[in-house]
Amino acid sequence: MEQVIIIGAGLAGATAALSLSKAGITPLILEARERIGGRAYSRPFAGAKDDRRLEYGGSWITPYHDRIRVHAADLGLTIRPRAAVKQRLALRDGEVGHPRFDSPAEREAHERALARVAMDAAFTKKGLASDEQGRPLAGITYKAYFDRLAPPAATRHMFDAWWTTSGNGAHDEIAATEFLSSCAYGGGLAENMIDVWSDTVEPGMGVLAERMIAASGATLKLSSPIASVTQSASAVSVITAAGETLQAGHVLLALGINQLAAVQLSPTLPALAAQAVARGHGGKAFKLWIRARGIPVGTVITGDSSGIELMFAERNDADGATLIVCFGLQLNDAAPEDPAWVKAQFSRLAPNAAFLGYDWHDWIRDPFARGTWVAARADMMEAFEHAAWQPQGRVAFASSDYAPEQAGWFEGAVRSGEAAAAWLIRQASH
Ligand SMILES: Cc1cc2nc3c(=O)[nH]c(=O)nc-3n(C[C@H](O)[C@H](O)[C@H](O)COP(=O)(O)OP(=O)(O)OC[C@H]3O[C@@H](n4cnc5c(N)ncnc54)[C@H](O)[C@@H]3O)c2cc1C
Numbered sequence: 155m156e157q158v159i160i161i162g163a164g165l166a167g168a169t170a171a172l173s174l175s176k177a178g179i180t181p182l183i184l185e186a187r188e189r190i191g192g193r194a195y196s197r198p199f200a201g202a203k204d205d206r207r208l209e210y211g212g213s214w215i216t217p218y219h220d221r222i223r224v225h226a227a228d229l230g231l232t233i234r235p236r237a238a239v240k241q242r243l244a245l246r247d248g249e250v251g252h253p254r255f256d257s258p259a260e261r262e263a264h265e266r267a268l269a270r271v272a273m274d275a276a277f278t279k280k281g282l283a284s285d286e287q288g289r290p291l292a293g294i295t296y297k298a299y300f301d302r303l304a305p306p307a308a309t310r311h312m313f314d315a316w317w318t319t320s321g322n323g324a325h326d327e328i329a330a331t332e333f334l335s336s337c338a339y340g341g342g343l344a345e346n347m348i349d350v351w352s353d354t355v356e357p358g359m360g361v362l363a364e365r366m367i368a369a370s371g372a373t374l375k376l377s378s379p380i381a382s383v384t385q386s387a388s389a390v391s392v393i394t395a396a397g398e399t400l401q402a403g404h405v406l407l408a409l410g411i412n413q414l415a416a417v418q419l420s421p422t423l424p425a426l427a428a429q430a431v432a433r434g435h436g437g438k439a440f441k442l443w444i445r446a447r448g449i450p451v452g453t454v455i456t457g458d459s460s461g462i463e464l465m466f467a468e469r470n471d472a473d474g475a476t477l478i479v480c481f482g483l484q485l486n487d488a489a490p491e492d493p494a495w496v497k498a499q500f501s502r503l504a505p506n507a508a509f510l511g512y513d514w515h516d517w518i519r520d521p522f523a524r525g526t527w528v529a530a531r532a533d534m535m536e537a538f539e540h541a542a543w544q545p546q547g548r549v550a551f552a553s554s555d556y557a558p559e560q561a562g563w564f565e566g567a568v569r570s571g572e573a574a575a576a577w578l579i580r581q582a583s584h
Contacts, residue, residue, distance in 0.1 A: 164192025167408030168366035169571030175370035186379035196358020204472035214351030219565035240452030267305035272342025299330035315456035323436030323529035412524035430537035437526035
């Protein structure tokens with residue numbers, strides 16, 4: 155019988171393995187995929203001469219992300235600052251240019267909307283559920299919030315572009331606070347979200363997860379999806395999809411909310427967590443890497459609330475082409491899997507650039523992800539909070555999706571893995 159089995163070799167599981175090994179516990183890790191890292195997925199652009207890795211899952215860490223910086227330094231990874239933003243352009247009335255206003259009244263309405271969002275971001279950061287007039291901030295959708303704010307159309311397009319990198323789901327389902335709390339990091343301004351994405355980890359965040367597991371000395375079984383986890387008074391039985399049964403004293407389910415839907419648990423999850431799993435989080439962004447010529451590094455372009463809504467020219471590759479990271483929502487008629495659609499979308503936002511190709515990972519259709527980063531539903535916020543995910547019997551939970559802090563980020567996965575490992579270590583010492 156194993157002392158501890160960790161299910162899932164994403165950053166949460168990898169961090170937990172490392173923490174456990176420092177306390178003298180060497181876990182067995184069971185990972186569904188044939189690779190380590192989960193939503194940390196670093197690999198070269200398909201077919202390019204440049205063998206530097208790009209991040210197909212998460213990319214950036216912020217100045218506030220201290221635990222991940224400690225692990226990166228310990229394991230010999232490098233912190234690379236993001237390219238500076240040099241120009242900001244917007245698509246308006248079919249043309250791409252510097253943001254402009256049609257009238258003084260539009261400029262004034264734009265500034266009023268920015269100021270209101272900055273206030274509401276500050277209230278959200280303080281944990282207030284409503285504004286100074288008692289109007290709700292928590293528990294309402296992004297759509298309800300902006301219908302109330304009623305900014306000019308071009309201002310709304312700008313907000314929607316930054317929504318694809320924060321709330322990243324259906325406007326009428328996901329909580330407005332997902333957007334407001336991201337604005338709070340940038341002093342209340344949506345456009346400052348990019349300034350907070352200060353660094354990436356090289357050679358890649360997936361490599362950090364690999365090194366954590368190697369350093370932990372854990373036994374790792376890849377291509378081993380778990381079908382069920384059953385607790386008795388003295389042990390936990392884990393059954394793989396291939397029918398193998400393993401026993402452990404304790405199990406760490408290092409799985410996100412949408413991934414847990416594929417695992418049968420006995421006893422079942424506590425009520426709130428079970429609700430979150432039943433409906434799933436709503437994170438549905440797509441992230442693409444486009445290679446192009448004729449667009450300088452440091453350019454940010456925002457769209458018009460459809461298709462590709464945000465692009466950032468991130469760096470040059472070995473051929474001198476620009477690598478551009480793009481975001482939109484994988485909803486309605488978006489077709490990021492279709493090269494013709496991607497090329498047409500790119501041409502709307504960068505009409506003078508030459509499109510050379512693109513690469514991406516489909517997180518929504520990936521059976522071991524079933525979504526991007528966590529996006530809490532407005533009508534069930536509590537189910538996404540860490541408090542709903544406390545250990546149950548001999549089983550603990552760890553994921554960025556319901557982390558004690560920095561949920562949704564890599565940092566959240568690391569902190570969640572550390573917290574779960576601390577609990578497991580306490581159980582072992584009893
Ligand atoms: C497109 C995209 C962009 C992002 N951008 C950023 C960013 O810029 N900065 C940032 O900090 N964060 C970003 N994130 C979020 C970040 O990637 C995640 O929060 C973090 O990687 C989640 O780690 P985790 O360990 O909680 O979950 P995961 O990485 O999902 O790990 C869970 C693991 O469990 C495995 N698994 C699933 N089902 C089973 C099963 N049945 N049996 C066994 N194993 C199973 C999975 O294969 C996976 O390896 C982004 C995410 C995406 C998708």
